[in-house]
Amino acid sequence: MLTYADQTASGRSLRYIEDYLVKDVLPFYGNTHTEDSHVGSKTTRLVHKAARYIKRCMGAGPNDVLIFCGSGTTAAIKRLQEVIGVAAPSVDLRGRLSTQLRPEERLADVVEIGVDADGLIDIAALRHALNSPKYKNRPMLGSFSACSNVTGIMTDTRQIARVLHQHGAYACFDFAASGPYVKIDMKSGEIDGYDAVFLSPHKFVGGPGTPGILLMNKGLYKLSSQPPSLCGGGTVAYVNGFSEEDTIYYDDIEEREDAGTPTNRPKDPYVTCILGQGVHWPSSDRWLEDLRRKRQPLHGRFVTRLFNDLFGIQARGGCACAGPYGHTLLKIENDLSLRLRSAILQGYSGLKPGWTRLSFSYYLSKEEFKFILSAIEFIASYGHRFLSLYKFDWITGNWTFKKEAIKYLLMKEELALGTSLDTLTENVLFKDDAKIEKKHRAIQNKFENYLESAKIIALSLPDIKQSTVAALSLEERQEAEHLDHECREAERQEAAHLQALQRDEEALAYSDQIAAVTSALHSQAMAVLKIKALVLITLDLASANFSRWRTLFVNTLKKYALTDHVFEDDDFSDNIY
Structure with missing residues (x-):
């Protein structure tokens, strides 16, 4: 029997949370910096919903921003140091190792505040340091542990915050040790409020695998006119391979500091699905014939929407966070790149060049592989016919299906769709061979129905190019x-x-x-x-x-x-x- 007694280091998983993730989250997990696919849109909404909920629980105000930061408070503290433009803030002796930095890494003077006879923060020493002529007219920031992760001694954070604010300093607190057990209220803008809070959700019960949290006041952010602390996918509105000065980053702090995609926690395989035969296989002659024809390209994000709306295939549209490489692939010269950049600065993000990306992983079944290729052939042949059913937004680059489109409404009742556009990952845990075979046929029928229904719709639309x-x-x-x-x-x-x-x-x-x-x-x-x-x-x-x-x-x-x-x-x- 295992008796776990190290909750200060990390919490324990809860089965009902893990089951929820397996059933309702992971099947729809996707990149958060896209709205074109179902999984991207769903994951983005989940992340935003989680951020709003966390901010509400922590008493955040309209001037507070929340940033998810990789590995607990260690990453959160490092991120704060980066966004305020220094390597390390002032710390107390009881602070965790991540609140302190080696001297050669410091870009700010670090003053350590000791403890009094009771093991509490020495308020007199703190006041003395804040009043020192050495730091007059200099920005000051205090960073303290709300609770010692060694002794469990609690800090009077309200008193500390009040003293810091009275001397014009920012008040930041590490709630890693006490976060799961106390109420955290930012009280942003008040004399005893917090300017930044660091949190390690993995220490909460049910929290293993979660990222660190930095909740901070916008006034602390000093990179508005500079690149974000971590440059990556989802932080830029425009980038090319010619000059760093041409790069345009998003203005919203939470957006520009959210590079990459949330960590996908490893899970044991929970789905076993054997798929069947019968999906239409495109002929090589047809491909060669298409290659000989010079045709106008379809917008990458429009193709992504067709994959999603017609077939439920989750692809990625845009530049895939590879703007400079995209310039090379698409042979975009510097003059055209600067024109695109200027248009984007005026708000026309829809002009951003890009493509549609499909991934063929090693565990993809042959049937899924054939289905995707058939969908590619279909969109290459008929995709242009669907342009009239979508509305393009020059500002965002989004393609929105016009639900009131007359043609579609007329044909909707006539189509005998053999299936709905539900996810293909529903309820695929089987107990015997009979059920496996039944599910096998059902999924195969879905593939065929998707292709057949899409073709019926396409043939009812005019061939625009002709x-x-x-x-x-x-x-x-x-x-x-x-x-x-x-x-x-x-x-x-x-x-x-x-x-x-x-x-x-x-x-x-x-x-x-x-x-x-x-x-x-x-x-x-x-x-x-x-x-x-x-x-x-x-x-x-x-x-x-x-x-x-x-x-x-x-x-x-x-x-x-x-x-x-x-x-x-x-x-x-x-x-x-």
């Missing part, structure tokens, strides 16, 4: 050609302007901004024209509704002073969708 030009009237084609000519003329003038002012740095900087606006507007103009055609073809809208698209497009051009041409806009409405 009918777009025919769908536009002569007047509309002339209008499109006129707008395209104006955009190209603006680009030509901008290029001439750049050449004339290439030796003037200020003028060049201004020209780069003009170039970005022109490039972004040209892309938007062409996209709006395409969308206009899609709506005409797919929904067979009346001319009055078409006028709304036309007016929106013209107003966009007028906003940036790219055209003075007069168009009719009697029927303009913002509610164009």
Whole structure:
């Protein structure tokens, strides 16, 4: 029999928590920096929900931010040192090792505060240090353990915080040892409140495997105009491989300090599923035929949405946190990269280049492998037909399914879908061979039904690439050609302007901004024209509704002073969708 008596070091797991993770969390675990796939969106929502709940439990206010930090309070304390711009804060002798640092690692003066005869923080010594002329007009920060993890002696954190604030110093406390047993209330902004709290949730019962927590006041954050403390996936709005100065980081502290993906705790295999045969296998001749054709590429995140919405396949859209490498793969030159960067600075994150990533792991079954390849072939052949069913957001880059799309609503009742879009990972623990075979057939049927249903929908939609030009009237084609000519003329003038002012740095900087606006507007103009055609073809809208698209497009051009041409806009409405 095992008797565990080291809860101060780490808590113990609870079966019902582990069962919940296995059943309701891990099957849908994905990267938190994407909203395109079901698993990415679900995991992101779970993380945000957990962060809000933790902040509420700890009494955080609107000016407090929460950062998950790897390995307990050790990582949380290190993160605070990084975001305030020093290597180590002031510490007390009873502090954990992670609250202290070797002298050669220090970028700040570290003053150790001793204890009195009762083993408590020496308040007199603390006041003396805070009043020292040596530290006058210098930022000061006090970091103390709320409870000794050796003796269990509790610190009067409210008194310490009050003294620190009276002398203009920040008050930070390590609740690693006492966190599971006491109430933590930030009382942010109050004289006896906390400016930062470090916590080790793995010490809580049911907490093994959880990351450390740093809850801090925004006023402590000193990296707003600099790169975050940990640069990585999910922290940047834009990055290329040409210059670090071109990198754009997110403004939100919690977002820019949340690099990478939350740790996925190792679990024993809990699913055994044998899949069957029968999924359509694409022929090599078909692939070779497609390769010979020059076709316009589909947006990477749009393809990701189709994988998710049509087949339940969880992929990754975007640059996969590899912006510089993406520039090389996509052959993006420096001039185009700077234009994209300028457009993103103006808020058009939808212009970020990228792709769709699918992973084929070593434990993927042959049936799953064939199913994914069939889905790839399907989207390569029919993906463009679904453009009219989605709305693209230039600001976020998100593709949103238009639930009210007429075509889809009409066909929805006609489709005899053999299955719903539920997850394929439900209830796959089997007790005998009969159940295994039954489940085997059910999953195989799901694969086939996904492909068949997607094909029925695709064939009911128009083949845009063949009918777009025919769908536009002569007047509309002339209008499109006129707008395209104006955009190209603006680009030509901008290029001439750049050449004339290439030796003037200020003028060049201004020209780069003009170039970005022109490039972004040209892309938007062409996209709006395409969308206009899609709506005409797919929904067979009346001319009055078409006028709304036309007016929106013209107003966009007028906003940036790219055209003075007069168009009719009697029927303009913002509610164009």
